[in-house]
Amino acid sequence: MTTVKEQEAIQKQFQERMDENELLNCMRCGFCLPSCPTYIESGFNESHSPRGRIALMKAVVDGVIEPDEDVEHSLNLCLGCRACEPVCPSGVKYGHLLEEARDIINQNKKHSLPVRTVRKAVFNGLFPHQNRMRTITGLLGFYQRSGLQNAARKTGIMKLLPDNLATMEKILPAVPTMKEMRDRPEHLPAQGPKTKKVAFFTGCLMDTMFLETNNATMKLLQLAGCEIVIPKSQSCCGALHGHSGEKATAKEMAKRNIQAFEDLDVDYIITNAGGCGAFLIDYDHLLKDDKLWKERAIEFKDKLKDITEILVEVDFHKNINLRLPHQIITYQDSCHLRNVMKTASAPRKLMQAIEGIDYREMKDADRCCGSAGIYNIVESEMSMQILDYKMEQAKATHATTIVTANPGCLLQMKLGMEREGLSSHARAVHIVDLLLEATGEEAVIK
Numbered sequence: 026m027t028t029v030k031e032q033e034a035i036q037k038q039f040q041e042r043m044d045e046n047e048l049l050n051c052m053r054c055g056f057c058l059p060s061c062p063t064y065i066e067s068g069f070n071e072s073h074s075p076r077g078r079i080a081l082m083k084a085v086v087d088g089v090i091e092p093d094e095d096v097e098h099s100l101n102l103c104l105g106c107r108a109c110e111p112v113c114p115s116g117v118k119y120g121h122l123l124e125e126a127r128d129i130i131n132q133n134k135k136h137s138l139p140v141r142t143v144r145k146a147v148f149n150g151l152f153p154h155q156n157r158m159r160t161i162t163g164l165l166g167f168y169q170r171s172g173l174q175n176a177a178r179k180t181g182i183m184k185l186l187p188d189n190l191a192t193m194e195k196i197l198p199a200v201p202t203m204k205e206m207r208d209r210p211e212h213l214p215a216q217g218p219k220t221k222k223v224a225f226f227t228g229c230l231m232d233t234m235f236l237e238t239n240n241a242t243m244k245l246l247q248l249a250g251c252e253i254v255i256p257k258s259q260s261c262c263g264a265l266h267g268h269s270g271e272k273a274t275a276k277e278m279a280k281r282n283i284q285a286f287e288d289l290d291v292d293y294i295i296t297n298a299g300g301c302g303a304f305l306i307d308y309d310h311l312l313k314d315d316k317l318w319k320e321r322a323i324e325f326k327d328k329l330k331d332i333t334e335i336l337v338e339v340d341f342h343k344n345i346n347l348r349l350p351h352q353i354i355t356y357q358d359s360c361h362l363r364n365v366m367k368t369a370s371a372p373r374k375l376m377q378a379i380e381g382i383d384y385r386e387m388k389d390a391d392r393c394c395g396s397a398g399i400y401n402i403v404e405s406e407m408s409m410q411i412l413d414y415k416m417e418q419a420k421a422t423h424a425t426t427i428v429t430a431n432p433g434c435l436l437q438m439k440l441g442m443e444r445e446g447l448s449s450h451a452r453a454v455h456i457v458d459l460l461l462e463a464t465g466e467e468a469v470i471k
Contacts, residue, residue, distance in 0.1 A: 027093060027134055034133040035092040047122055049081045050115045052216060057109035057119075062393050063102050066410045074097045075109035075119050082126050091129065100126055102407060106360035106393040106399055107303075120365070121310055123432065124267055131270025148271045152229055153260045153278060159206045161235040166200035189440070190404050196439035196448075201236045212381060213243055213470060214254040218248035220339045224291045224328075226282075228301050229261035235432050240468035241461040242297045242332055244426055249341045258285040264304035267311065268398055271455045279308045283325045293330040297457055299359025299431040300398065300445060302366050305329055330455055331362060333371035333430065341376035347463040349379055355387045355424035356456075357415070357430035357438055363391055372430055372456050379463045385422040389415075396437035408437075409444075418440040427453045 027035070057075040058064055064074035071077040078099055084090040100123065107120045136144065151157050168174055177183055183191040208452045209232065220225050221247060231239050259282050263275035283303070285408055286294055296302035306329050308322040336342065354376055371390070377384050395411035419427055419441070429435045429441070438453040461468060 027097070031134050032091050032093065035130055036085055036088065038129040038133060039082070039126070042125060042127070043082060043086050044122065045083075045086060047118055048079055048083045050117045051076055051113075051316075052115055053080070054114065056114060058111050058416045060108040060112050060392075062104060062106065062108075062395070063387045063407060064363060066407060066414070072104050073102055075113075075117075079117070079119065079122065082122060082260070084389050095111075097130055097134075100130070102399040102404060104307070104360070104393050104395070104411075106397065107364040108360060108391065108393065111126075111364055116309075117121075120307075124183070124272065127268070127270040128174065128272040144269075144271075144312065148269070148274055149265055149320050152265060153274065155229060155232070155260060158233050158261075159203060162200055162206065163203040164399070165197070166202060169197075169200055187405065189401065189409060192440055192443050193436070194270060196436060196443055197233060198237075198261075200234055202245075206233055206236060209255065209257075210243075210253075210470060211255050211257060213247055215250045215252045216247045217250050219252055221292045221335065222252045222254070222290070223335065224254045224256065224286050224289050226259060226262070226294055226296045226301065227255060228298055228306065230432055231298050231301070235455070237468055238297065238455045238458055240470050241455075241457045242295070242308055244297065244461055244466060244468050244469045245332065245341070245457055245464075247470070248345060248406070248466065249339050251335070251339075254289050254291060256285040256289065260285075262301040262304045263311075264300050265398055267304055267307075272311070274288050275304075276311055279311050279322065283308065283321050284326060286328075294325070294328045295330055295332055296336060297332045297430075297455075298364030299331070299366065299368075300433060302329060302331055303361030303364075306366055309436055325377050327365075331366055331368045331430070332370070333375055334368055336460070337371045337374055345378040347375075347460065348465075349381045349459075349463050351381050351383070353383045353385060353422065353424045354379075354428060354459075355385050355419060355422040356390055356424045356428045357387065357394055357419070357434055358391045359429065359434050360391075360397075360409060362430050372446065375460060376428060379460075382426075387422050387424075388418045390418075394434050394437045394441070396431075396433035398433060401437060401440070407443060412437060412441045412444075416445050416447075420445070420447070425451045426459070427451065428456050428459055429453060 053076050061074050067073040085092045109119050263278035266275035306326045312318040314324045395408035395413045401408040427438050442448045
């Protein structure tokens, strides 16, 4: 519960930091309402819509209401999917407003000791340090390979966890060994005629828990004729920090990444995770108050491209024979890949080029699946409600393969399939893993 003193501090910061012009850009036309999952799933509650949340922010700025628990709850219940932005006729940058508001509240509200401890451990002690990410992931790998996982399941220890967390434990990918996570390349040659020279943003979770998908990404780039540079000094993109009210740390991580990539003389910087890509491409806004770094951030963002976009650009799907055993495939858009990076057609072109597949478009494929970083943990009830709707649409396609382009989406779809009893005859897969499978190659990089 926020105290009167905390509310006064929050209100003052809202008045000083919130972009009032952006708040006033909202015409309250309602075009955003049909695109907002939380507005729909809350029974059309206006305070859980984009325009409703903007109205709350404006009311706090104007001193009409206090920034109390109801305001905070409304902002926290937002997925941050940014589906409202492409449909907004005024071009309101809702995502920027949301991140600023959350940061103000978080920095001026005193959290309980357990919450402070967890936040510090995660945001400061873990994600900015890739060696620690490897250690934690390595412990998870030990748990999976040592027999502890089977023992925990047989003894019923998992039943002590909330249902969705216990189910999440079942669908985690097989974690690579510490040696595999440490032995990462810094440069890879193109295979065949060279088309582009690119740098690869490896990410934190992607280069640990989802390392095989990163390997598949680099293999696809090589097959597409790309020379690849992988700077060791890169770090986590900072998305989790930026979305959770830890903007100061996010800025430091942004600067580290800009510095790691800016002198590489490459055509593009490639990402394979929609959530990371969307935050990276917003670095210029994150650093807008620092003239020097903003200009460097613009140069950085201008080179960003999703893996599917570059594959289409170099005609990978036309030059490489892609074939799979017959299967029905559908695609779940990554919200940030579609709404922020504006990438929607490239993944579909690549999938539809695979011989042997029956591609079926899912209804509302562009609606968030409810993952949204750690949203499915901190706002579990709403997340599962959104996921249930998503699984209804997936089942209607009769797909045996659900394809995604973001690790969070992938885990969420696997969670939904497990909840619906679909895992025995259907699978969820990242698009690069599917494409590499269709080439007949293995994710062996050299």
